[in-house]
Amino acid sequence: MISFAATALPQVIPQSSDYVRILPELVLAIFGMAVMALDPLLGDRATQKTLGAVGLLGTLAALGATAYMAQAPGLAFWDMIRVDTFSVFFHFVVITVAAITILTSHEYMAVQQLRAGEYYALILFGTLGMALMSSAVELVLIFIALEISSIATYILAGFRRRFAISGESSLKYFLLGSFATAFFLYGVALMFGATGSTNIQVIAHALGNGPIPVLAYAAAALMFVGVGFKVAAAPFHVWTPDVYEGAPAPIVGLMSTGPKAAAFAVLLRIVFEASVPGAFWLIWISAALSMTIGNIGALVQDNVKRLLAYSSIAHAGYLLVAFAAQPELGTSAAMFYTAAYAAMNVGAFAVVTHLASRDERYVTLEDYAGLGHRSPLLAATLTIFLLSLIGIPATGGFFAKFYVFSAALKANLVGLTIIGVLNSAVGAYYYLRIIVMMYMKESREEAPVAPVSLSLGVGLAVSVLLTLYLGILPGRVLDYADEGARQMLHPTEQAVSQVSP
């Protein structure tokens, strides 16, 4: 980097503290490779279980590593990585999502008769990328992390090999995704041209002092295209329903939460920390569009996966509202939202996964008829997630929306708040359709619901508990998010980059 020249004694050899600050990533990489290595070494049938267990162990170890990393905040690897409460928060979110996904996948793989060790390895690698996205403070590293996470998810989306729709999903995601990342990279290049650096701190400094070059506007817009694609914000959302429909159900749960959370972390850094110019209106328009298109699109869906795809577009819209608010409130509101959304959506997809059964036959709304009779517990679980997605009190989804809209009102964004509030009322309708189906319609055939396996049960229990915890006692998580927002926006002495432009 340019910044090297400015420091008197460039530190060339990474120190041990540098490695501590990427410990979760290292753990994920090691376990991912272990899964890859164990796959051929172990025999046939038994491996699926073992590999899943290794993968789960990897995520748990990574959670431990994150807790350890949290004790050593600061910069690492020549100011490319910053560990602060902000990045620790997102580490926890994405790694927990990965853990729940692995728990859900285990039963899924058996039911679908898929056999592939690399499946779990790819989840771990993808998570590595997502985790890195939240702690990277250097645009090129962010780009690399984005690619790591994306490539893993491209492959995972195509895992139902026997079905053309899955291949279509994977290919669509891959083509459009690479297109979008190219936009992002282009934006990074322009930003480098405008400010002379790719380090977010330096960019913020350059943009904060002195005139803002026109190039920076273009750079911000292009980067927004790239990230907007990843979070499925309108007008870059077109891929979402098709990809979600074809991809394996547990992977959709992962895709709609993990990479999204990480991409929002990146967007928070770009919008609030680097405070790129012109972001406000881009976000305002995109938020309004996403909420409206997502909710209206979802109204007419009969396939639950597609319905949840549109719902995820709408939620991206609500989340974007926070980006138009004041930095501190907006950041913490957005952080809380990603956590709550991750908990409820990954849980909802876990239920969808279970009900889909062999070859994902049962994924239409009709198939959910009478579920309240056939499997009361599963229906109640899904109801909690859906109520949370509606934003009913006592669930995480309620507080998430609440914080976002109150942050928006504090910033006097009355128009955007009204659009959002009206949209969430519209949104209630289609989530309600699923609940109505489950409880108030008779099922056509008394198809018995397969018993829930232990691993899926644990995954569901964790998501339900998290959803309710965030809805009843959101205080601690919100405090943590507040702290994260503060640390991101006003880095402490040790975390401030030593370089100056």
Add this chain to the structure above:
Amino acid sequence: MSKEFLHGIILTLVTFMPLAGALLLLLFPRRDRDIRVFALVISLLTFGLSLHLPVYFQRHAAGFQYEVDKQWIASPNIHYHMGVDGISMWLILLTTFLTPLCVLISWTSVHDRVKEFFILLLILETALIGVFTALDLFLFYFFWESTLIPMALLIGMYGHGRKIYAAVKFFLFTMVASVFMLAAMLWLYAKTGSFDLLVIQNAIRDGKVEGFLIAAPWLFLGFFVAFAVKVPLFPVHTWLPDAHVEAPTAGSVLLAGVMLKMGTYGMMRFNLGLFPEQSHHNAPWIMVLALIGIVYGALVAMVQPNMKKLIAYSSISHLGFVVLGIFSFTAIGLAGAEFVMLAHGVSTGALFMLAGIIYERKHTYEIKDFGGLASPMPVYATFFLFIVLASVGLPMLNGFVGEFMTLTGAFQARAVYGIIAATGVIWSACYLLWMYQRVFYGKVTHPENNSLLDLSRREQLALWPTAVAALVMGVAPLLWLNIINPAVETLLPVSQMVSKVAGQ
């Protein structure tokens, strides 16, 4: 346990007792009888606990009693703030009084998915009580929205006919309307930094809320829309007949008995409490809507061929009296409004139970399918007549007191309002007594009705309390009014003082 300690936790206990019962029910095996008995025990215990409130209520002390105020979430500043005054306390008692009766009346009429039914019923009770205890805007909204789901599920799962349509309509109407209330609350929080009702009230009174004068009309409307839909006020009442007709009996009882009062309670507590000046300002058109509701509800009730729909429309008419009383801004009108709320809760609750009893036997609510029921079912006919008379407003029964007071209030506010509203009393006598005549008097028109069984002991057990309450409330209304009056008067001086200041 010291008395102070009990006073501090009594509201929490009363509110969450049913929820705790619901959670315990989750663990029960599906033996329907045990589940019913347990639900009955829990609801009776809750009622017993709630009796603590009037017994130890300090009649002459101003302000809220049995208060708890603990921080729930630091940022945003949300408190677990509960407390009751003479207005909310009686509504809590109404809820705890009606719930055991709901359990009794659903004893055999609900036979499928019994466990879920009673779990939903108990959760609903917690949410309803919570609405009346909450003194933190956020907490209020929390409970307010929480009432929606159990009620919608009760309608949708255990109702009849077009139950899904009714459930979804009910849910969406209320949900969309309360979103406006939430927006108003968020605005208030953004400007005052608190959700506490009393803090916000003081801030507004002292003129410390920046931009309040411009925003006040919108804030008033935001709250008002949410409450008006719930009441329901004409013209946003269309969800009510649907919801009532399709709902199971217990759902109707709680819906008409308690849930509609959430709206009028909200008007008293929030519209009058926070925006006295706006309330004065908007009173004329609101009172006109209330009058339309009274007359229109009564006229539509008269032509209903369906007994339950008739009772539903009569609720619209009765609740019109409540709104009229509230916006008359007189002490007697407000106290009368509160009394009508309680009386209507008891008598309409009983009417819905009576309708449910006949439905259980005949599976129809159509008035034409009955006729001459007094001979096969004399006890039933007697109860029905007693409750109909209470509802019509016969002196010495509970309906009379409240209506008389609200009418007096309306006269004081503007004579013509009083005159129009007074016709409502005549209308209600018309439709209820006519209905009674068609159902019970004359010869038995359908021979198969001769074999109808009269009330069982369990059904009588469910009806006796309502009949006794209707009589006691009619004979000794002061037991209630002595506590209601001071609470209502604290609402008034504020309103008048502020309006005077604004008038100058």
